[in-house]
Amino acid sequence: MPKKRDPDEGPAARERIVEAAAEVFAEKGFGGARVDEIARRAGINKAMLYYHLGDKRVLYEAVLLHFLSGAWQEIEEAVRVSPSSEGRLQALVKAVSAMAASSPHCPKLMLRELATGGADLPEPVLRGMARIALLTKGVLEEGRRRGSFRKADPLMVHLALVGAVMALNASAPIRQKLKARGIQVVPGMDFSQDVGEFLVGLFLTGLVSGRGDPLRKTTRASGGPKRRPVSTRGAVP
Amino acid sequence: MPKKRDPDEGPAARERIVEAAAEVFAEKGFGGARVDEIARRAGINKAMLYYHLGDKRVLYEAVLLHFLSGAWQEIEEAVRVSPSSEGRLQALVKAVSAMAASSPHCPKLMLRELATGGADLPEPVLRGMARIALLTKGVLEEGRRRGSFRKADPLMVHLALVGAVMALNASAPIRQKLKARGIQVVPGMDFSQDVGEFLVGLFLTGLVSGRGDPLRKTTRASGGPKRRPVSTRGAVP
DNA sequence: GTCTATATACCGATAGAC
DNA sequence: GTCTATCGGTATATAGAC
Numbered sequence: 259m260p261k262k263r264d265p266d267e268g269p270a271a272r273e274r275i276v277e278a279a280a281e282v283f284a285e286k287g288f289g290g291a292r293v294d295e296i297a298r299r300a301g302i303n304k305a306m307l308y309y310h311l312g313d314k315r316v317l318y319e320a321v322l323l324h325f326l327s328g329a330w331q332e333i334e335e336a337v338r339v340s341p342s343s344e345g346r347l348q349a350l351v352k353a354v355s356a357m358a359a360s361s362p363h364c365p366k367l368m369l370r371e372l373a374t375g376g377a378d379l380p381e382p383v384l385r386g387m388a389r390i391a392l393l394t395k396g397v398l399e400e401g402r403r404r405g406s407f408r409k410a411d412p413l414m415v416h417l418a419l420v421g422a423v424m425a426l427n428a429s430a431p432i433r434q435k436l437k438a439r440g441i442q443v444v445p446g447m448d449f450s451q452d453v454g455e456f457l458v459g460l461f462l463t464g465l466v467s468g469r470g471d472p473l474r475k476t477t478r479a480s481g482g483p484k485r486r487p488v489s490t491r492g493a494v495p
Numbered sequence: 496m497p498k499k500r501d502p503d504e505g506p507a508a509r510e511r512i513v514e515a516a517a518e519v520f521a522e523k524g525f526g527g528a529r530v531d532e533i534a535r536r537a538g539i540n541k542a543m544l545y546y547h548l549g550d551k552r553v554l555y556e557a558v559l560l561h562f563l564s565g566a567w568q569e570i571e572e573a574v575r576v577s578p579s580s581e582g583r584l585q586a587l588v589k590a591v592s593a594m595a596a597s598s599p600h601c602p603k604l605m606l607r608e609l610a611t612g613g614a615d616l617p618e619p620v621l622r623g624m625a626r627i628a629l630l631t632k633g634v635l636e637e638g639r640r641r642g643s644f645r646k647a648d649p650l651m652v653h654l655a656l657v658g659a660v661m662a663l664n665a666s667a668p669i670r671q672k673l674k675a676r677g678i679q680v681v682p683g684m685d686f687s688q689d690v691g692e693f694l695v696g697l698f699l700t701g702l703v704s705g706r707g708d709p710l711r712k713t714t715r716a717s718g719g720p721k722r723r724p725v726s727t728r729g730a731v732p
Numbered sequence: 733g734t735c736t737a738t739a740t741a742c743c744g745a746t747a748g749a750c
Numbered sequence: 751g752t753c754t755a756t757c758g759g760t761a762t763a764t765a766g767a768c
Contacts, residue, residue: 271751287610290526293744303753308745310751344703366610372661373524373606375668387669388676398702408704410696411688413673417666418659418697424609425658426651431612432624433650439625441632441650451648459647460655464701465635466581467645530762540735545763 271310274300280321284363287370288318288378319380325364329357330386337393343401348458350397354390354419355454358427365428372421391416419461426453508547511537517558521600524607525555525615556617562601566594567623574630580638585695587634591627591656592691595664602665605657628653656698663690 278300282291293314297304311317333353340346358365371379379387395412402409426449433441449456515537519528530551534541548554570590577583595602608616616624632649639646663686686693 285611287524287526287607289524292742294742304744305746305754306752314744347702366612369606369610370524372665372669373603373610374522375603375665376672377668379672384672385676388673391673392677401702406704407702408696408700410693410702411686413670414663414686414688414690414693415697415702417662417669418694421658421660421662422655423658424662425654428609428612429654431614432609432654435613435616435621436625436628436650439622441625441628449648449651451651453651456647456651457655459645460652460701461697462701462703463645464697464699465584465638465644465647465652466699467643529760531760541762542736542764543734546733551762 271300271302271306275302275307275311275317276320276324279317280324280361280363280367283318283321284366284370288314293317315378315380318378319383321363322367322380322383325357325361325367326383326386329353329360330389333357333390334393337397343397343404343406344462346397347401347407348462350394351419351423351458351461352454355423355427355457358423359453362428362430365424365426368420368424369428372424394419415461419457422457422460423453426457508537508539508543512539512544512548512554513557513561516554517561517598517600517604520555520558521603521607525551530554552615555615556620558600559604559617559620562594562598562604563620563623566590566597567626570594570627571630574634580634580641580643581699583634584638584644585699587631588656588660588695588698589691592660592664592694595660596690599665599667602661605661606665609658609661631656652698656694659694659697660690663694 275296279291279296281299282296286292291314293307294304296317297307300307307317311320333350336349336353337346340349358368376384391413394416398407398410398412398415401407512533516528516533518536519533523529528551530544531541533554534544537544544554548557570587573586573590574583577586595605613621628650631653635644635647635649635652638644
């Protein structure tokens with residue numbers, strides 16, 4: 259009886275391997291990840307890993323596509339069904355945020371790829387990222403034409419969004435370390451606000467007050483400019 | 496004659512080693528960096544590297560402190576001299592952006608640490624990061640009390656700022672890859688807008704139009720908080 | 733202070749028995 | 751399909767000659 263694992267005890271070998279690989283690649287990076295450790299966490303022999311998936315780079319490609327291939331369609335769909343420019347931008351921000359929040363491994367993998375300049379990115383992943391960047395560009399340019407958005411480089415918006423989303427969603431360990439050094443927002447270690455909603459507010463109207471909360475009137479069409487915000491304060495001497 | 500290197504031909508050994516190490520750590524990460532390669536790029540023998548700096552982890556610590564220790568004071572100073580809440584936030588954004596832009600290695604190193612959850616961060620670096628986060632928190636809470644800012648979790652703002660800044664400043668290789676796949680904003684491969692000014696606009700007023708562009712009223716000099724920055728609309732006498 | 737040579741350990745990948 | 755054993759290559763770190 260060469261088989262020691264009960265075939266009914268969980269997902270198929272390939273699935274378990276990809277999940278374990280995502281964990282280890284996210285923690286250690288492509289170069290730091292050890293195939294032995296991936297095999298161990300998958301509960302499988304290293305030789306079996308090579309038998310099922312191929313070498314380390316093929317494994318990495320499978321991990322990235324596992325996280326990204328589904329998310330792309332959800333992002334495009336979320337943008338497609340929104341009726342206004344602001345709604346589309348809001349949908350884009352929320353969808354990217356949701357993708358990052360869908361797995362703790364996803365934002366870490368993305369941040370590493372940002373740091374390496376995409377050196378380890380396989381071609382299919384690059385094409386998908388280009389699709390999302392083009393989608394962002396389209397949303398922003400249309401909103402700009404309609405007068406809903408001010409002038410901003412679409413690629414910069416895309417990169418700022420990805421960076422902010424991934425940093426926030428990968429920040430739990432850093433938050434814990436900062437918390438031990440004086441940064442404590444609320445008694446718990448979690449954020450005091452929903453990450454997606456925070457990002458929508460940030461990208462749509464920024465931090466300066468004087469405009470209504472964008473979340474309360476999401477489907478406002480692309481009409482003329484909004485009412486000029488009232489500067490609230492005696493803060494200007 | 497054991498010495499092959501002319502002592503006058505450049506900076507001291509330690510400086511050259513740290514610079515080369517920053518380069519390699521930024522490109523390959525802590526686990527992926529090879530001590531041999533650092534020594535080679537520093538134009539020094541590997542044994543000499545150990546003689547001067549100690550082991551790989553001490554070397555990494557020296558690299559991080561080299562980039563961060565000076566930047567912290569500049570950030571705190573830039574915030575300190577700003578006369579208003581909005582001006583302080585603007586100064587903070589610009590100072591963090593300037594730090595990331597000061598060296599191509601800095602944003603890559605920061606993104607990697609975000610991805611690892613600060614696992615490789617030495618204690619002095621962590622304390623410095625906590626200082627900046629606390630500074631951000633103070634700026635936002637004061638602005639909130641004065642009515643200048645809307646409600647937002649200060650730690651989320653800090654992490655979003657760091658993520659966006661580092662992603663934008665480390666994005667040159669990714670931009671080139673995306674450019675080859677249909678994303679081309681302007682003929683050159685550079686952004687069509689200054690990164691610091693884009694970020695100020697994003698964090699202060701977001702992308703939705705209807706408010707005066709805060710960038711038009713900022714002083715041209717980088718980090719110049721001399722003039723009152725933002726609230727210069729005609730409606731506010 | 734500088735360099736060569738090497739100890740020690742580990743990793744990716746495969747061969748081959750079962 | 752599964753596992754053990756191992757090869758070949760390479761990494762960190764140090765010993766020791768000069």
